[in-house]
Amino acid sequence: MVSKKRLRYGGFDAFRGPVVPKAPRSIRRNSHKKSSAGSEICPFELLAAVAGKLLQESEGSASSTGPQQKEEIIISKDIIKQELLEVKLKRSEDLDQRYCAESQFIPEPSNLELQLEPPLKDLLHSDNDSGIEHASIVTTSDFLKEVTTNVKLESPDSKNGNLCDANMDTNIPKLHTEPVEKQTEDLLDKVNHSVLNKQYSSVHVPFYSDPVPSASFLRHRGNNVKIGVRDDDENSFSCNHHTTKMKAFRLQSRSGYRRIRRMLTSKYWKTAPKLKDYEQLSNRKNTYKRERCQKRKLFHHSSKPEYVEETSSGSISNSPERHPSKRVKFSIKSFKVPELYLEMPETSTVGSLKRTVMEALMAIIGGELHVGVLLQGKKVRDDNITLQQTGISLNSDTLGFMLEPTLPQPCQSPVQEQPPMSPPECDNHQPLSTSPDSPITDVGFSNSSPDSPPETQLDNEIEKRKEELVADTKAIVPIQSMNPEILSIVPLNQKLNKRSELSQRRTRRPFSVSEVEALVEAVETLGTGRWRDVKIRAFDDANHRTYVDLKDKWKTLVHTASISPQQRRGEPVPQDLLDRVLAAHAFWSQHQSKQHGKHQSEPVQTVGTPVKVCLE
DNA sequence: GTTAGGG
DNA sequence: CCCTAAC
Structure with a gap:
C-alpha cells in the first residue's frame, strides 16, 4: 500500500x-x-x-x-x-x-x-x-x-x-486618482479602460x-x-x-x-x-x-494596488480645486x-x-473582460457604492483587482x-x-x-x-x-x-437549527470540555462535523447569544436555543466542566437552575 | 487523538 | 473553518 x-x-x-x-x-x-x-x-x-x-x-x-x-x-x-x-x-x-x-x-x-x-x-x-x-x-x-x-x-x-x-502580468503604469465618492463602477471602468488600452506593454x-x-x-x-x-x-x-x-x-x-x-x-x-x-x-x-x-475567477489580482504617494493611512490626497471630494490614488502594478x-x-x-x-x-x-474589485479578499459586488463607503479610500492596501473573463x-x-x-x-x-x-x-x-x-x-x-x-x-x-x-x-x-x-479548505456548512439544537442538548448534558463525547453523542453520524467543529460552533453560539440579534448573521437561531446556550455555558464554565467528567447522564436542561450535576 | 484557544 | 500548542 x-x-x-x-x-x-x-x-x-x-x-x-x-x-x-x-x-x-x-x-x-x-x-x-x-x-x-x-x-x-x-x-x-x-x-x-x-x-x-x-x-x-x-x-x-x-x-x-x-x-x-x-x-x-x-x-x-x-x-x-x-x-x-x-x-x-x-x-x-x-x-x-x-x-x-x-x-x-x-x-x-x-x-x-x-x-x-x-x-x-x-x-x-x-x-x-x-x-x-x-x-x-x-x-x-x-x-x-x-x-x-x-x-x-x-x-x-x-x-x-x-x-x-x-x-x-499585465503591467499597467498607473491609474488616475479618483474622487473618493467615485463609485466603484467608475473605478472598474477606469481599470477596464486601462487594461484595454495598451497602457501596459507586455503580458507574461x-x-x-x-x-x-x-x-x-x-x-x-x-x-x-x-x-x-x-x-x-x-x-x-x-x-x-x-x-x-x-x-x-x-x-x-x-x-x-x-x-x-x-x-x-x-x-x-x-x-x-x-x-x-x-x-x-x-x-x-x-x-x-x-x-x-x-x-x-479566471483571473485574479496579483498585486494589490500600491499607493503612489502615501501610506495606507495617508493615501488620500485632497484636491482642493475642482472636487471637494478626496481622491484616492491607485497604482495597479499588474494583473495575474x-x-x-x-x-x-x-x-x-x-x-x-x-x-x-x-x-x-x-x-x-x-x-x-471585466475587472473585479476585491477588498480584503471580498469581492465588492455593488458597483454603486463609493470608494469611501467601501473603505477603499482608506484601506486600499487590501484592495485587489481581478480580471474576469x-x-x-x-x-x-x-x-x-x-x-x-x-x-x-x-x-x-x-x-x-x-x-x-x-x-x-x-x-x-x-x-x-x-x-x-x-x-x-x-x-x-x-x-x-x-x-x-x-x-x-x-x-x-x-x-x-x-x-x-x-x-x-x-x-x-x-x-x-x-x-x-x-490544502483545500472545507466547504462551509452552516449549522442548521436542528444541529444547533442537538449540540446544545449534548453540551447541556456533557459539558463544554468533552467535545469528542458531544460528537459521538449528537453528531456521530455527521462525518462532516468534527468535534473541533462542534467546539467551534459552541464558541460561536456563545458569542452569538451574547450579541444583539441585529448583529447576528446567517440563519437565525431561535432565541430559546441561545438562551440555553448561555445557560449551559454559564453553568459549565462555573462548574469546570472538565472535572465533571464521566457519566453524568442528568440532562441539564435545568442548567439555568444550577443543579448538582456533579456526581462522582 | 483530544482539548483549548487564537486567528 | 483553520492552525497549533499542550496534553
Missing part, C-alpha cells in the same frame, strides 16, 4: 529525503525561512522580471510581423538562464541530477516564456478590433525537461522546481509543467490539444469551450489529508520572499478567505492570470504551440453542492475522456448545499475510495511520465498550487 506521504511525494521519497527535519519547530521554522525564502520564489520572480525586461527590450525588433503571422518566437536560452543562474544554482544542480537520466530527451535547453504584446485589448473584443500582434514563446531548459519527461517528482525545492513562474505567461497532472484537468480540444485554466486557489478549474466538468479531488483520507495539509500549509513551508511582504501578509491570512472569494493548462503532442510545432497558447488565452480572455460561470451560489475537492469519485471515474457537452458548471468547484447530502454515507464512501485514489493517482503519474508525447504546460504558483491540491 502506498502511504499517503508517499503519494504526496509522488512516490519519490528517495529523491527527497526528509521533508521536515526532526527538530523543534522553532528551529525548523527558522532554518526553513532562511534557506528557502531566497531560493524558492525569487528565481521565479527574477525570471519573470528578467524575462520581462528582455522581452520588452526586444520588442522593438520583434514588432508585429504581419496580419496573419502575428506570432513570433523568441528564443533566448542563455540570457535568462544566465540571469537565473545564480539564484538557481543549487536547484539547477539538483534538477539536473534528477533529470540526468532523462535529459537525453531534451534536444536542447532553451528558455521559454510567453509574451503577449501589445495588450489584450485585441483579444478582449473590446472597442478595438485589431489582432494580437505577436506572441513569443521561450522555454527554459528545465521547462523542457519537465515537459518532455513529465516529471512526476517534486522535491522540497522542486516546489519551485516546477520551473517557470506562472503568472501573466510563464508556465510550468504540472508534476502530477490531474486527469481531471485534462480536456480534449480538437486534436490532441488540451487546454484548461485552473483557478489558482480553489482548485477550481475552468476550461474553455468544450470543456466539461472537472472536479478536483482529495487524495488523502481526511485525517491523513489534514495532516499532510498541515505540513504543507504550515508556516514551515511558507517561503514567500521578503520582497513580497504585501503578498505574504495577504497570503498567509487572506489567501483562504480572499481567494476563496474568487472561485471561478490564473493557471493555464495545456497539453499537446510532442510532435506539435512551435507554431502550433503558439497558436494553442493563444487560443487558450483567447478562450480565457476572449470575451468581454465572461466565461459561463455558474457559481455564486453561496453554498456548494460538494466540497470542492472532495468526492474522489468524480475524478476517479471521470477520467481523461470527457464529453464535450458536459456542463461547465461542474468544473472543479463545487457547489454544495449546506444541508446537502446524505453525507454520512457519501463521506464513508469517500473515505474508502481514498485508498483507491492513492493507487490511481500513483498510477497516473508513471503513465504520464512515459508518454513523452504529452506536453504539459501549466503556469505555476507553487504556494497556491500546493494549497490547491492539498
Whole structure:
C-alpha cells in the first residue's frame, strides 16, 4: 500500500529525503525561512522580471510581423538562464541530477516564456478590433525537461522546481486618482479602460509543467490539444469551450489529508520572499478567505494596488480645486492570470504551440473582460457604492483587482453542492475522456448545499475510495511520465498550487437549527470540555462535523447569544436555543466542566437552575 | 487523538 | 473553518 506521504511525494521519497527535519519547530521554522525564502520564489520572480525586461527590450525588433503571422518566437536560452543562474544554482544542480537520466530527451535547453504584446485589448473584443500582434514563446531548459519527461517528482525545492513562474502580468503604469465618492463602477471602468488600452506593454505567461497532472484537468480540444485554466486557489478549474466538468479531488483520507495539509500549509513551508511582504501578509491570512472569494475567477489580482504617494493611512490626497471630494490614488502594478493548462503532442510545432497558447488565452480572455474589485479578499459586488463607503479610500492596501473573463460561470451560489475537492469519485471515474457537452458548471468547484447530502454515507464512501485514489493517482503519474508525447504546460504558483491540491479548505456548512439544537442538548448534558463525547453523542453520524467543529460552533453560539440579534448573521437561531446556550455555558464554565467528567447522564436542561450535576 | 484557544 | 500548542 502506498502511504499517503508517499503519494504526496509522488512516490519519490528517495529523491527527497526528509521533508521536515526532526527538530523543534522553532528551529525548523527558522532554518526553513532562511534557506528557502531566497531560493524558492525569487528565481521565479527574477525570471519573470528578467524575462520581462528582455522581452520588452526586444520588442522593438520583434514588432508585429504581419496580419496573419502575428506570432513570433523568441528564443533566448542563455540570457535568462544566465540571469537565473545564480539564484538557481543549487536547484539547477539538483534538477539536473534528477533529470540526468532523462535529459537525453531534451534536444536542447532553451528558455521559454510567453509574451503577449501589445495588450489584450485585441483579444478582449473590446472597442478595438485589431489582432494580437505577436506572441513569443521561450522555454527554459528545465521547462523542457519537465515537459518532455513529465516529471512526476517534486522535491522540497522542486516546489519551485516546477520551473517557470506562472503568472501573466499585465503591467499597467498607473491609474488616475479618483474622487473618493467615485463609485466603484467608475473605478472598474477606469481599470477596464486601462487594461484595454495598451497602457501596459507586455503580458507574461510563464508556465510550468504540472508534476502530477490531474486527469481531471485534462480536456480534449480538437486534436490532441488540451487546454484548461485552473483557478489558482480553489482548485477550481475552468476550461474553455468544450470543456466539461472537472472536479478536483482529495487524495488523502481526511485525517491523513489534514495532516499532510498541515505540513504543507504550515508556516514551515511558507517561503514567500521578503520582497513580497504585501503578498505574504495577504497570503498567509487572506489567501483562504480572499481567494476563496474568487472561485471561478479566471483571473485574479496579483498585486494589490500600491499607493503612489502615501501610506495606507495617508493615501488620500485632497484636491482642493475642482472636487471637494478626496481622491484616492491607485497604482495597479499588474494583473495575474490564473493557471493555464495545456497539453499537446510532442510532435506539435512551435507554431502550433503558439497558436494553442493563444487560443487558450483567447478562450480565457476572449470575451468581454471585466475587472473585479476585491477588498480584503471580498469581492465588492455593488458597483454603486463609493470608494469611501467601501473603505477603499482608506484601506486600499487590501484592495485587489481581478480580471474576469465572461466565461459561463455558474457559481455564486453561496453554498456548494460538494466540497470542492472532495468526492474522489468524480475524478476517479471521470477520467481523461470527457464529453464535450458536459456542463461547465461542474468544473472543479463545487457547489454544495449546506444541508446537502446524505453525507454520512457519501463521506464513508469517500473515505474508502481514498485508498483507491492513492493507487490511481500513483498510477497516473508513471503513465504520464512515459508518454513523452504529452506536453504539459501549466503556469505555476507553487504556494497556491500546493494549497490547491492539498490544502483545500472545507466547504462551509452552516449549522442548521436542528444541529444547533442537538449540540446544545449534548453540551447541556456533557459539558463544554468533552467535545469528542458531544460528537459521538449528537453528531456521530455527521462525518462532516468534527468535534473541533462542534467546539467551534459552541464558541460561536456563545458569542452569538451574547450579541444583539441585529448583529447576528446567517440563519437565525431561535432565541430559546441561545438562551440555553448561555445557560449551559454559564453553568459549565462555573462548574469546570472538565472535572465533571464521566457519566453524568442528568440532562441539564435545568442548567439555568444550577443543579448538582456533579456526581462522582 | 483530544482539548483549548487564537486567528 | 483553520492552525497549533499542550496534553
